[in-house]
Amino acid sequence: MLFVTMEQRGLIKMKKILAILLILPIIMGLFGCSNQNNSVSKEEKMTIKNPHTIYIRESYSDKIKAVFSSTTSKETEEVNLKRIKSSDDYNTYSCTGDYKKYDRVMFIGDDTDKSMVLVFNKYISGYHLEAGSSEGNIGIPFVYDEKEENAKYETVSLKYNKDKEKNIFIYTPNGYDKNDKNKKYSVIYMCDGQNLFDKLSTDKGCWNVAESVNSMMKNSDNNCIVVGIDNGDGNRDNELTPNIGEIREDQKSLGDFENGTGKEFSDFVVNTVMKYINKNYNTYTDKEHTAVCGSSSGGLEAFYIGMEHSDKFSSIGALSPAFLLFNENTWNKYLKNLDFKGNYPLLYMYNGDGDELESMLLTDTKNMIKYLENINYPKDKIIFKEYKKACHNEHFWRSIFPEFLYYTFNK
Template sequence: MKRIFTAVLCVVLTVLLFAACGKTDDKTPKFTAADKADRKEVTAAFKKTDSGDTLDVKLNREKSSDEKTALYTGNADPAKFDRVIVTADGTETIELTYNDYVRAWDISSGKPYPGTQVMEPQYDRVTFDYEDRKKDVLIWKPEDYDPSSADKYAVIYMTDGQNLFDRKATSTGSWGVAESIAEMTANGGQKCIIVGVENGATWRDEELTPDIGKVTEASFENGKGKYFSDFVMDTVMPYVNEHYNVYTDREHTHIAGSSSGGIESFYIAMEHPDRFASVGALSPAFLLYNDDTWVEYLNKKDFSKNAPLVYLYCGNSSADQLEQALCTGTKTMPNNLKACGYPDDKVVIKLYENGVHNEMYWRAVFPDYLKYAFPKASE
C-alpha cells in the first residue's frame, strides 16, 4: 500500500511540476498583432470595460507565412476581457475590440484593422432610382460566398456605404467591415453579407434625419429619413432577398450606422422592429431631438412582441466637441427606452472616454457590436 501511495504521489508531483514549468498545453485563446515592421518589444494591455479588470501580456514573435509581416502573439481569455491596447516599441494603438470573434489586429499602418492580412474588399455596385437622382448600394460578400449553397447568409444593412470598405475612403480609413466579418466567420461566427447604402455629398443630412418632431438644430429641419427608410425596406431589401442567398427572416437581419447614419439606423429599426434583430448605433446623433420628443415618439411604438437589440456606442474625448455632444444624447437614450417599457436586456451601451468621431474608432468597436448581434449558440 505504501508503494502504491508513493507512486501516485510521484505522478501528482510530476504533473504539478510540468504545469509549473509551462509544459502543459495552454488552452487560453491567443491574441495576435500583425506588423510589417520588425519590433523589439510588443505588449498588449487587456481590460474588461464592465469590471475594470486588466491584464498585461508581453507578446512573442512567431513565424509568418508572409515574410513581410511579423506576428506577435500572447494569451488572454476573451471571456474575461473585451478591449486591448497594443504597444509596439513605445507606440500605442487606440483601444481595440477583443473577443472570440476578432482576436487579431494588423497594426502596421498605425490605423489598426481586424485580421492579419490586408484585404482589398470587392463588392457589387447596384444603382437605384432615388427621388430625382440615382443612388448606389454596395453589396459585399465573403470570399466563400456560394449562391447555390444550402447555407444562407445573414445581412447587415448599413448607412454611409461609401466609407465601409475602401481603406482610402477617409483620412482615417474605412469601417473595415469586410475584415471584421471575415474574422468573425473564421472564428465560428455567422456567415454574413454587408449591404451599404451610399449617403455622400449634398443630401446626406436630409436623407439621414428622421422627422419625428421638432429638431434642436434648424439646419436639420425637413429631414427625409422616412423616405430613406422606405427606400431601404421597399426597394433595397426586396432586391437583396431576391438576388442573394440570404436569410429573409428577422433573426438574421440587422442594421447599423454612425453619426447621422446611427440615428437613422435606430429610427429604421424602431419603425420596423418586426424586421430587425439588432441595430448598431455608433456615435448616434440623438441630440437632434430632445429627450421628451424621443419618449413621445417611442411611446407610440409597440415593442411587446419584437424589440431589436439596441447597441449604442459613443466616444467622449475632450479633443472632439462633436463627439462629446453626441455622447450626452447617447447616455440618455437607455433611459428614454426604459421610460417606454423597452426591455432592459435589449439595450447595450458602450462608452469610450478617449473616442473621437471618425472611422478608425468605429472600426475599432464594430467587432464588439458583432458579438452582441451574433451571439454564439452556447452563450
C-alpha cells in the same frame, strides 16, 4: 576480424561525445522554432478559462506586450506576445486572452509605442497596427494566414425616388457561392456605404467591415453579407434625419436637418433594398438574421429604421448617434407612440468622449437609455459602451464594429 585497441576505443568515444555536443544546439534550435510557431502552448491554454488567440502584425517594434482589460470589472492583465513569423514587410506576433473576462486590448511596442484601445472578443482574428491616430497606433482588422487586400464588392443602382437612383454596395464574404442555395447568410444593412470597404474613402480610411466579417466567420459558424447604402451625394444630413419633431434650436445651423427625409430613406431600405437582396442573394429573410447599423447621423437613422421596423430587424447598431438633434420631449413622445408588438431589437449603442462632437453626442446617447426605460424597453436588450478617448471618425468606428458583430451574432 577487426581488432580495436583500448586507445582507439577512447578516441572513438571522444568523437561521439564531440558529435553530440556539436549537434545539440541544432536540435535545441529546431525545438525552439517549433515552439515559436505554436501561438500558445497547451499549458498556457489550460490556465485560461475561455482562451482566444489574437494575432498582431507590426513593422517597427522588437517586442510587444498586450494589456487586456474589462469595461465592466475594470480588471487588467499584461501578456507578452510571441513573435511567430517575420517578413520584409512586418512581423507577426500572437498571444492568448480570456474573451469572457476581457473585452478590450491595447498593444505596447518596445515599452513605449502604444496602440489605440481595441475590441477583444472571440470573433477577432487580429489587427495590423499602423501609425495614424493621436490616440495611438490604429488597428486594421485582418484574418490570420490570409492575404490583406482591398475588399471586393458589387455595386448596383436602385430607384430611390422619382428624381434619382442610389448606389448600393454589396459585400459577399470569401467562399460565397451564389449557386449554393442551401447555405444561407445573415445580412447587415448599413448607412454610409461609401465609407465601409474602400480604404481610401476618407482621410481616416474605411470601416474595414469586410475584414471584420471575414474574421468573425473564421472564428464562428456565422455567415454574413453586408449591404451598404450610399449617403455621399450631398444630401446626407437630410436623408439620415427622421422627421419626428422640431430640430433643437442650437442644432439647426449645423446641417440640413430640418424637414428630414429619414422616413423616405427607411422605406427605401425596407421596401426596395431588402427585397432586392433577398431576391438575388442566398439570405435568411427573417428578422433574427437581419441587422441595421450606422454612425453619427447614420447611427440616428439606423436607430429609427430598427425602431420603425422592429418586426424586420433583430439588432441595431447606433455608433456615436446624433440623438442630440431632438429634445427630451420629442424623444419621449416618439418612443411612447411606437408599437413593438413584442418585437424588441437588441440595441447596441457606443459613444466616445475624445473630441468636441463626441462629447456633445455622449450626453444624449446616455439619455436615450433613460428614454427607453420610460417605455419599459427590456434592459437586457440595451447595450451601451463608452470609450473616453474615442473621436468622431472611422478610426474608432472601425475599432468598435467587431463588438457590434459580437453582440449581434452572439445573442
